[in-house]
Amino acid sequence: MAADIFTLGIDVGSTTSKCLILGNGEEIISSAIIPAGTGTSGPGRALEAALSEAMLSRQDIAAVTATGYGRNSFEGADYIVSELSCHAIGAHAMFPDAKTVIDIGGQDAKAISIENGKLGSFVMNDKCAAGTGRFLDVMARVLELDVSELAEKDAMAGRVIPISSTCTVFAESEVISQLSKNVDICDLVAGIHASVAVRTASLVRRLGLTPPLAMTGGVAQNAGIVRALSKELGEEISVSPLCQLAGAYGAAIHGFNKLKGRK
Amino acid sequence: MADLSTMIAGLKAISPKEELKKAVSAGKKVIGIMPYFCPEELVYASGMVPLGLWGADMQANESKRYYPAFICSILHTVLEMGIKGKLNDLSGIMIPASCDSLKSMGANWQYGVKTVPVINVSIAQNRKIPAGKEYTASQFKKVRDELSKISGKEITDEAIIDAIKVYNENRKALREFSFLAGKHPEAISPADRNAVIKAGYFMDRKEHTKAVLAISAELASLPESSFRGAKVVTSGILADSPSLLKIFEDLHIAVVDDQIAHESLNFRTDVPIIESDPIMGMAERIAEIEGCSVLFDPGKKRGQELVKLAQDAGADGIIWIMTKFCDPEEYDYVPVKRMIDKAGIPLLAVEVDRQMVNYEQARNAIEAFSETLC
Numbered sequence: 001m002a003a004d005i006f007t008l009g010i011d012v013g014s015t016t017s018k019c020l021i022l023g024n025g026e027e028i029i030s031s032a033i034i035p036a037g038t039g040t041s042g043p044g045r046a047l048e049a050a051l052s053e054a055m056l057s058r059q060d061i062a063a064v065t066a067t068g069y070g071r072n073s074f075e076g077a078d079y080i081v082s083e084l085s086c087h088a089i090g091a092h093a094m095f096p097d098a099k100t101v102i103d104i105g106g107q108d109a110k111a112i113s114i115e116n117g118k119l120g121s122f123v124m125n126d127k128c129a130a131g132t133g134r135f136l137d138v139m140a141r142v143l144e145l146d147v148s149e150l151a152e153k154d155a156m157a158g159r160v161i162p163i164s165s166t167c168t169v170f171a172e173s174e175v176i177s178q179l180s181k182n183v184d185i186c187d188l189v190a191g192i193h194a195s196v197a198v199r200t201a202s203l204v205r206r207l208g209l210t211p212p213l214a215m216t217g218g219v220a221q222n223a224g225i226v227r228a229l230s231k232e233l234g235e236e237i238s239v240s241p242l243c244q245l246a247g248a249y250g251a252a253i254h255g256f257n258k259l260k261g262r263k
Numbered sequence: 264m265a266d267l268s269t270m271i272a273g274l275k276a277i278s279p280k281e282e283l284k285k286a287v288s289a290g291k292k293v294i295g296i297m298p299y300f301c302p303e304e305l306v307y308a309s310g311m312v313p314l315g316l317w318g319a320d321m322q323a324n325e326s327k328r329y330y331p332a333f334i335c336s337i338l339h340t341v342l343e344m345g346i347k348g349k350l351n352d353l354s355g356i357m358i359p360a361s362c363d364s365l366k367s368m369g370a371n372w373q374y375g376v377k378t379v380p381v382i383n384v385s386i387a388q389n390r391k392i393p394a395g396k397e398y399t400a401s402q403f404k405k406v407r408d409e410l411s412k413i414s415g416k417e418i419t420d421e422a423i424i425d426a427i428k429v430y431n432e433n434r435k436a437l438r439e440f441s442f443l444a445g446k447h448p449e450a451i452s453p454a455d456r457n458a459v460i461k462a463g464y465f466m467d468r469k470e471h472t473k474a475v476l477a478i479s480a481e482l483a484s485l486p487e488s489s490f491r492g493a494k495v496v497t498s499g500i501l502a503d504s505p506s507l508l509k510i511f512e513d514l515h516i517a518v519v520d521d522q523i524a525h526e527s528l529n530f531r532t533d534v535p536i537i538e539s540d541p542i543m544g545m546a547e548r549i550a551e552i553e554g555c556s557v558l559f560d561p562g563k564k565r566g567q568e569l570v571k572l573a574q575d576a577g578a579d580g581i582i583w584i585m586t587k588f589c590d591p592e593e594y595d596y597v598p599v600k601r602m603i604d605k606a607g608i609p610l611l612a613v614e615v616d617r618q619m620v621n622y623e624q625a626r627n628a629i630e631a632f633s634e635t636l637c
């Protein structure tokens with residue numbers, strides 16, 4: 001049966017805007033990812049792109065739910081919900097068995113526990129860029145790579161060169177000094193991933209490591225990080241091709257649930 | 264309701280800077296009181312004016328010559344104000360040694376702020392045993408003598424007893440207010456609640472008591488609350504940041520009780536009146552206080568207290584307001600969290616700092632936490 005209730009979730013992140021339209025709370029009709037975050041044209045463009053792919057107009061959408069760092073400045077939202085709740089709902093929809101979700105975004109990293117399909121408790125790294133997407137951006141730039149190339153380099157690593165600094169700025173100079181020793185870049189990338197994994201694993205342990213684990217957020221697209229994290233935690237981690245859209249997905253589900261009067 | 268908001272606005276308008284100026288121009292001497300649990304009653308008994316010093320929301324630069332950047336912002340900003348001459352009108356400053364960072368505050372102040380003399384305050388670590396109480400009382404007596412020198416007049420036991428009564432009445436009024444504020448979040452926002460309590464650090468205590476009683480009378484006459492948001496108990500050192508409290512308000516979160524050093528911990532316990540030795544009564548109060556990270560608490564009763572506060576107030580959760588770089592609070596957090604988890608009460612810790620300008624991360628965490636409570 002064709003969908004008759006459309007809900008839209010928009011995740012206005014610090015560096016990227018993600019939008020997803022859902023039919024009857026289940027079927028993904030369209031989605032868009034625009035690499036421009038809060039305070040830019042990104043959110044508007046993501047919304048337009050998702051609507052046009054779905055061949056719908058704003059009037060066809062029964063509920064718009066905004067989430068993410070820039071959720072409060074997004075105009076026209078019917079509901080505003082934190083990204084922690086939305087990632088929990090989105091991850092649950094993708095992996096109904098998952099109990100713990102790791103979300104590494106552009107500015108922060110979070111470990112989230114899912115209870116009854118919703119956000120249970122959470123631990124955030126809100127102190128610095130280390131262990132976040134920003135850290136990987138900085139490191140990729142130093143290595144003259146695009147972040148999208150990191151996973152591929154990691155897969156070719158023969159060993160892991162440890163990066164001991166816990167601060168992005170110091171880690172950057174540590175990487176530069178390794179580069180000056182002519183080490184293999186692939187090994188260095190594996191080391192960078194391992195250092196992110198160690199930091200993220202500590203968040204998960206603070207929350208309480210309860211498998212099954214899933215990972216959401218843009219950084220989950222990097223198979224090197226997922227591998228390093230899985231090794232560090234000694235657990236399998238499920239990742240969906242839609243990982244970057246988990247927040248928007250959760251937001252769209254939230255909107256549908258609200259319309260249906262569900263909690 | 265107009266009356267209530269006018270009364271609260273009156274207390275919100277109290278400025279420590281103005282109060283200091285007013286007192287000095289009226290020919291009174293003013294003594295700065297740093298946290299924690301200084302014998303403020305003695306200042307009152309001396310006829311001088313006590314002024315609470317819990318730091319300010321400002322950037323600290325000069326203080327970094329004396330303290331490294333990783334010392335809490337309460338100390339940095341008090342020292343900064345001192346170095347910049349903003350507290351030159353004080354006739355003295357009471358500085359206790361309640362934590363590792365405060366231990367060097369007295370010496371830093373002496374070097375950095377030559378104009379205002381330090382009155383060191385010591386409280387026994389083993390504050391509950393007879394020898395500990397005796398030690399605390401003996402130290403408070405030294406403080407009394409130093410205050411006598413500054414004021415130029417003897418501080419009699421009668422005057423101390425009178426001051427204790429004034430402070431006990433103020434504490435009682437604040438306890439009642441805190442209870443009623445918890446029952447009427449629709450009328451008292453978290454920022455209002457804090458402002459009513461905070462004003463006491465700068466006002467004459469009798470005047471403050473009068474103002475608090477008037478507010479409580481209004482609250483008591485209100486019909487049962489229609490508030491539907493989340494109810495929390497806060498715990499920590501200080502929770503007076505307007506930006507933080509605005510987040511609570513925006514998210515419809517009510518503070519129904521607290522275990523904050525700057526708030527209830529300062530008025531939950533009265534001083535017993537001991538006619539023959541009133542200062543010993545003040546030491547007895549120190550022995551009785553529970554739930555504060557800077558007062559030795561080997562069994563971590565703080566955890567049980569906090570659980571009970573939350574249960575008694577019907578709170579949905581607890582928000583631990585962690586003052587950045589405060590090691591006593593960080594040490595307490597781990598065992599206390601275990602007790603709260605065991606009791607099945609949702610808990611969130613948010614880190615705050617007097618120099619913080621961006622509260623987005625805190626908002627994010629508090630918003631997500633409140634979503635789990637509803």
Ligand code: SF4
Nearest residue numbers: 335362364586589590
């Ligand atoms: S107890 Fe904590 S907040 Fe208070 S002065 Fe010491 S370090 Fe600062």
